[in-house]
Amino acid sequence: MYSIVSTGIICGIQSLLIQVEADVCDGMPCFEMVGALSSEVKEAKERVRAAIRNSGIRLAPKRVTVNLYPANVRKTGTGFDLPIALAVLAAYGRIPQACLEGILFAGEISLNGEILPTAGILPMVLAAKEAGQEAVCIPRANVREAQVVKGMKILPADDLRQVVEQAEEFYSGHPGVLPAEPAEPASAAEALLDCDFAHVHGQRVLKRACEVAAAGRHNMLMLGMPGSGKTMAAKAVSGILPPLAEEEALELAKIYSVCGMFGQREGGQFWTRPFRSPHHTISAAGLAGGGAVPKPGEISLAHKGVLFLDELTEFQKPVLEILRQPLEERSIRLVRSGGAFTYPADVMLIAAMNPCNCGYFPDRKKCTCSLSMIGRHLNKISRPLLDRIDLCVEVRRPPLWDLVQKEPEESSAQIRARVELAQEIQRKRFAQDGIRYNSQIPAPAIGGYCRMDGQAERLLQDSFERLELTARGYYRIVRVARTIADLAAAVQIEPSHVMEALAYRGLDRKMWGLR
Amino acid sequence: MRTEENRQEFYEFWLAGIQGIPGRKKIRLKSLFPEPKELYRLKPAQVSRIPFLTDLEKERLQESQRQPEAEIARQIETCQETGISLVLREDASYPSRLRDIYNPPYALYCRGSLPEDVRPAVALVGARNCSPYGKAVAKSVACHLAMAGLSVISGLAAGIDGAAHQGALRGGGQTYAVLGCGADVCYPAGHRQLYEALAMQGGVISEYPPGAKPLPMNFPQRNRLISGLSDAVLVVEAREKSGSLITADFALEQGKEVYAVPGRVSDAASGGTNRLIRQGAGIFLSAEDFLGELGFFAGKQRPSSMKPKITLEKLEMLLYSCLGFNPKNLDDLMEETALPLEAVLANLSSLQEKGCVSEIYKNYFVRAEIVELQ
Numbered sequence A: 001m002y003s004i005v006s007t008g009i010i011c012g013i014q015s016l017l018i019q020v021e022a023d024v025c026d027g028m029p030c031f032e033m034v035g036a037l038s039s040e041v042k043e044a045k046e047r048v049r050a051a052i053r054n055s056g057i058r059l060a061p062k063r064v065t066v067n068l069y070p071a072n073v074r075k076t077g078t079g080f081d082l083p084i085a086l087a088v089l090a091a092y093g094r095i096p097q098a099c100l101e102g103i104l105f106a107g108e109i110s111l112n113g114e115i116l117p118t119a120g121i122l123p124m125v126l127a128a129k130e131a132g133q134e135a136v137c138i139p140r141a142n143v144r145e146a147q148v149v150k151g152m153k154i155l156p157a158d159d160l161r162q163v164v165e166q167a168e169e170f171y172s173g174h175p176g177v178l179p180a181e182p183a184e185p186a187s188a189a190e191a192l193l194d195c196d197f198a199h200v201h202g203q204r205v206l207k208r209a210c211e212v213a214a215a216g217r218h219n220m221l222m223l224g225m226p227g228s229g230k231t232m233a234a235k236a237v238s239g240i241l242p243p244l245a246e247e248e249a250l251e252l253a254k255i256y257s258v259c260g261m262f263g264q265r266e267g268g269q270f271w272t273r274p275f276r277s278p279h280h281t282i283s284a285a286g287l288a289g290g291g292a293v294p295k296p297g298e299i300s301l302a303h304k305g306v307l308f309l310d311e312l313t314e315f316q317k318p319v320l321e322i323l324r325q326p327l328e329e330r331s332i333r334l335v336r337s338g339g340a341f342t343y344p345a346d347v348m349l350i351a352a353m354n355p356c357n358c359g360y361f362p363d364r365k366k367c368t369c370s371l372s373m374i375g376r377h378l379n380k381i382s383r384p385l386l387d388r389i390d391l392c393v394e395v396r397r398p399p400l401w402d403l404v405q406k407e408p409e410e411s412s413a414q415i416r417a418r419v420e421l422a423q424e425i426q427r428k429r430f431a432q433d434g435i436r437y438n439s440q441i442p443a444p445a446i447g448g449y450c451r452m453d454g455q456a457e458r459l460l461q462d463s464f465e466r467l468e469l470t471a472r473g474y475y476r477i478v479r480v481a482r483t484i485a486d487l488a489a490a491v492q493i494e495p496s497h498v499m500e501a502l503a504y505r506g507l508d509r510k511m512w513g514l515r
Numbered sequence B: 001m002r003t004e005e006n007r008q009e010f011y012e013f014w015l016a017g018i019q020g021i022p023g024r025k026k027i028r029l030k031s032l033f034p035e036p037k038e039l040y041r042l043k044p045a046q047v048s049r050i051p052f053l054t055d056l057e058k059e060r061l062q063e064s065q066r067q068p069e070a071e072i073a074r075q076i077e078t079c080q081e082t083g084i085s086l087v088l089r090e091d092a093s094y095p096s097r098l099r100d101i102y103n104p105p106y107a108l109y110c111r112g113s114l115p116e117d118v119r120p121a122v123a124l125v126g127a128r129n130c131s132p133y134g135k136a137v138a139k140s141v142a143c144h145l146a147m148a149g150l151s152v153i154s155g156l157a158a159g160i161d162g163a164a165h166q167g168a169l170r171g172g173g174q175t176y177a178v179l180g181c182g183a184d185v186c187y188p189a190g191h192r193q194l195y196e197a198l199a200m201q202g203g204v205i206s207e208y209p210p211g212a213k214p215l216p217m218n219f220p221q222r223n224r225l226i227s228g229l230s231d232a233v234l235v236v237e238a239r240e241k242s243g244s245l246i247t248a249d250f251a252l253e254q255g256k257e258v259y260a261v262p263g264r265v266s267d268a269a270s271g272g273t274n275r276l277i278r279q280g281a282g283i284f285l286s287a288e289d290f291l292g293e294l295g296f297f298a299g300k301q302r303p304s305s306m307k308p309k310i311t312l313e314k315l316e317m318l319l320y321s322c323l324g325f326n327p328k329n330l331d332d333l334m335e336e337t338a339l340p341l342e343a344v345l346a347n348l349s350s351l352q353e354k355g356c357v358s359e360i361y362k363n364y365f366v367r368a369e370i371v372e373l374q
Helices: A044-054 A081-091 A121-130 A140-146 A160-172 A186-190 A204-216 A230-240 A246-258 A267-271 A284-288 A317-321 A324-329 A371-379 A400-404 A412-429 A443-449 A454-466 A471-487 A495-503 B004-017 B023-032 B036-040 B055-066 B069-082 B132-147 B160-170 B189-200 B218-228 B243-253 B268-278 B287-294 B314-322 B330-337 B341-353
Strands: A002-011 A014-025 A030-034 A063-069 A103-105 A135-139 A153-157 A220-224 A306-309 A331-336 A339-344 A348-353 A391-395 B084-088 B107-112 B121-125 B151-154 B175-178 B202-206 B232-235 B257-260 B357-361 B364-367
Touching (some): A002 A121, A014 A121, A030 A044, A044 A081, A063 A081, A081 A103, A081 A160, A103 A121, A121 A135, A121 A140, A204 A220, A204 A230, A204 A348, A204 A495, A204 B330, A204 B341, A230 A306, A230 A412, A246 A267, A443 A471, A454 A471, A454 A495, A454 B341, A471 A495, A495 B341, B004 B023, B004 B036, B004 B084, B004 B107, B069 B084, B121 B218, B132 B160, B132 B364, B151 B160, B175 B189, B189 B202, B232 B243, B243 B257, B243 B268, B257 B268, B314 B330, B314 B341, B330 B341
Parallel strands (some): A030 A063, A220 A348, A220 A391, B121 B232, B232 B257
Antiparallel strands (some): B084 B107, B107 B202
């Protein structure tokens, strides 16, 4: 007899539907599987046989052939166990084929028949919905992930025997279906944040720089000695970014689903912006994504959120250089022999580093580094990467009286309100132009978007000469000034905005007495 | 075909350019062989009979005899192209202060001019890794000395040396750099502008042939020339172990006065200068006092009279009074003045325009060196 069951595999963060066919006929008893299978899918044969037997189902020895098509796609992943088992059982006539129609099955099976969670459920459910299927049968542990998709029936699977027994019920009456309950977006706004700016005392320049960076989605570099609060500030930045839009949240959930990390985006987490802080020993594949069938890397896990690189100078240089293209294009394209995969990577980069090896520069009373040592230290970061960082701010170790003062500080929620207003202004301004934030204004369009009054223009010209700015540096300052003006709801850029932007200008070596 | 005169020049450059034989021995060689040509053609057997040369020095001499002529020709060419002149000890223009020090250089390569014998000269030396305070002091002292008509000698290094040259240039005086590399090599490369300015308004001096690299072993030897060319040495900032203290030692050996700028006892950058004072060096108090100590009068002209007096607004004054020679950043200033960021930035910007404040690192501000307030 013949049967067919549909399932899905993951390609990038999309899912592709796969059909599992099984045929049972007389002949020499054997179990044959074909269809461009990777080793973990081939192993499914053993798991399925044992699981069926241990679920108390006796099958007569017959010739079983299983095919997965389309055959030109390499099948990877562990979600095939359940569809294969069901296809085989249907081919033996133990389940009516009609019960399997219109349902997508996915799940790993252990030898005792238990259904185990698997990665990438969310994109599969989305693909099933797009293909017009009505329901998905997935491991119970993955149910919350599938609930993100509205309008799909979800059939939670605990073990193989239960699935077989309930198959017909599923088909007729759906007794086991869980209603899709949407995650509450409201929780995000109030969820206080272990790192709130209300807990950061003093550091007024740093806080203001964070606000500006968040408002215009500018990449930011923090320089300061160890223990000056750089990490805390970076964590707090993700909290002053506006909550995710639905589309963005869904895209992010897909990325985490593919990585089997959906647990990190459940419930209230679903609407918050991610904050990723990889250790500086991270490899190129870890940051960009990698593997023969690439998995998203840290840069994609930080999509729409903050990628925080602490101790920037300690990262391996080739690893840092990877960031250049995604920072421009807001996505990363990985090409492997198995095909090209594009992962979204729209991150706000926040980097932190010590100003020199000992961390005390420019306090020459304490710093023991020679100028050439400082030069070498700064040289660890390439110019092209620095060129993509709009804001640079020095973080000073807070004095004691800042730490012990009892005056309440502004909370992240208050700052976020201002950031949201500034982003709203930007959204209106760029409505027609395919960009979203001031940091994305292309150089030729700067004159049009960033109008200045005469005094501001003169001030900028003077500074251009005095600070020996480059063209790139000049544009960066104008973009930041535009964001500062947006925060002040000013139509034109005024001198005070330019002055402030100049104070955040990028790390320039000349200012450090270096060439 | 080379003319006879050319050949003469060739031999002079050859002898001057031999490295590894100290100047005093070259001078003895010259008195043995008044014509360097003879020395050039000396047979190995004869070389080995020169009594005052060590084995190593004899080897060096023979090596240089075998050296390709093109190398010397290249040196001569470089000198012509870059305007470097070779001054031998027997020449009249050779600085008389150097003539009688222990181990005087056999020859000096000089771009620009050499310090005049009649004009008093002071060496300003100090750490490369200096504080903004040290830099400001060096600049201002050099400026005063230059205006009083003194030559300022230093070593073109980063930090104090560079500031001393800059100050002297600003004061409109003559300033001379003694290098530890060829006079055509600008070391550190970052001082290219200063190097060119020195060639116009003073000179760049070296005892090493053109193209010589700045080897670490050259610098202590270079320091003996810095002290040798001056009448007094002022150490502005030096750590406990510092090349500037070598200069001070040479100065004492050569019978020159040594002065030191006192620093706070807790500043590592002043450890060496404070120790010099403990050992009996002169204490620097002010440029006028220093000039008086040396026996000169500062004259009536003061640097401030070059610039109009500056008036500051109330807030500017508030900020200015918070600043000193230790750099302060925006956070410090906001805290001390209790002004919002915007006001601090606006006033700093106008203070910078008036030349009262300079930004030494990004967002770190100090008082500008020489400002007279009304």
